[in-house]
Amino acid sequence: MAKGSKHARQRFRKWINSYPEVSAWLEKYGDLEQQLDDNGGLVKIENFLPTFVAEGILEMLQGIDEKTWNLTAAGDDYVHNNIRHEFLSVKQGPPGLQDVFRVFTLLLPDSLFTFSAAKYCKAGHIVPHDDRAYTQVLMDDGSMQQCSRTIACIYYLTQGWIEADGGHLVDLEAPGGPQQHLPAFNSVVAFRIPRWHEVKPVTGDRPRYSIFGWFLEPGKLYELNTGEEAPPQQHSEAVHGAAEPEQQQQHAAAAVKQKRKKQLVAVK
Numbered sequence: 342m343a344k345g346s347k348h349a350r351q352r353f354r355k356w357i358n359s360y361p362e363v364s365a366w367l368e369k370y371g372d373l374e375q376q377l378d379d380n381g382g383l384v385k386i387e388n389f390l391p392t393f394v395a396e397g398i399l400e401m402l403q404g405i406d407e408k409t410w411n412l413t414a415a416g417d418d419y420v421h422n423n424i425r426h427e428f429l430s431v432k433q434g435p436p437g438l439q440d441v442f443r444v445f446t447l448l449l450p451d452s453l454f455t456f457s458a459a460k461y462c463k464a465g466h467i468v469p470h471d472d473r474a475y476t477q478v479l480m481d482d483g484s485m486q487q488c489s490r491t492i493a494c495i496y497y498l499t500q501g502w503i504e505a506d507g508g509h510l511v512d513l514e515a516p517g518g519p520q521q522h523l524p525a526f527n528s529v530v531a532f533r534i535p536r537w538h539e540v541k542p543v544t545g546d547r548p549r550y551s552i553f554g555w556f557l558e559p560g561k562l563y564e565l566n567t568g569e570e571a572p573p574q575q576h577s578e579a580v581h582g583a584a585e586p587e588q589q590q591q592h593a594a595a596a597v598k599q600k601r602k603k604q605l606v607a608v609k
């Protein structure tokens with residue numbers, strides 16, 4: 342795609358807003374739950390979206406101005422869970438970003454979810470953690486529903502990323518020992534929660550962009566970290582307990598399942 346070309350941008354926006362096109366494309370990945378069951382709880386999908394769409398999403402993230410990116414703030418999961426981290430994220434951003442999130446929700450169409458965009462600059466990272474968290478979801482009828490994260494999903498927008506750029510996702514529960522995943526452009530990693538993992542510091546000068554989030558299920562499906570628990574291997578010193586079952590209020594629009602297909606159909 343010619344960078345910045347208006348035509349290319351329109352084409353990408355049209356694609357992500359076309360329910361028939363998006364769902365036909367995603368069909369080839371089959372049932373995500375099944376894939377997870379068949380692959381030990383973690384799946385990696387290369388070339389997840391058409392290249393022009395990935396490039397369009399990257400361009401959208403690059404266009405988000407500095408003021409809009411939040412250093413994960415009070416009330417955020419990472420603060421509650423006291424996980425050491427350093428990266429920028431955004432849930433609202435430009436209107437098209439919600440359209441992008443909707444594409445990922447089609448991987449598990451009947452699930453609640455919360456998605457954000459992330460930008461890790463040089464040294465950006467997250468120390469070992471297992472993603473367990475409760476989330477208060479505002480339902481369509483105005484009621485609040487307590488949910489647990491069940492599946493994590495990360496989509497990388499890291500053009501030309503090489504080993505020397507750092508920012509690897511390390512799966513600390515891989516069967517043969519910790520496994521490093523290079524955050525390859527236009528690839529997705531999804532895994533069942535809980536699963537210990539970390540993000541190694543970005544070492545290059547280019548930002549590591551991603552879309553990340555979680556599928557949610559109603560109820561408290563597990564206990565939260567007590568602070569006593571350590572990840573596999575030798576990383577225990579890095580984790581401080583998540584302790585209190587504090588609940589965050591997530592952006593309501595990100596978690597309303599009923600509307601999704603209708604929205605996609607409406608804007609196609």
Ligand SMILES: O=C(O)CCC(=O)C(=O)O
Binds near residue numbers: 472510
């Ligand atoms: O970006 C990644 O590779 C993983 C991010 C992550 O673990 C998280 O946001 O909890």
Ligand SMILES: [Fe+2]
Binds near residue numbers: 471538
């Ligand atoms: Fe995580």
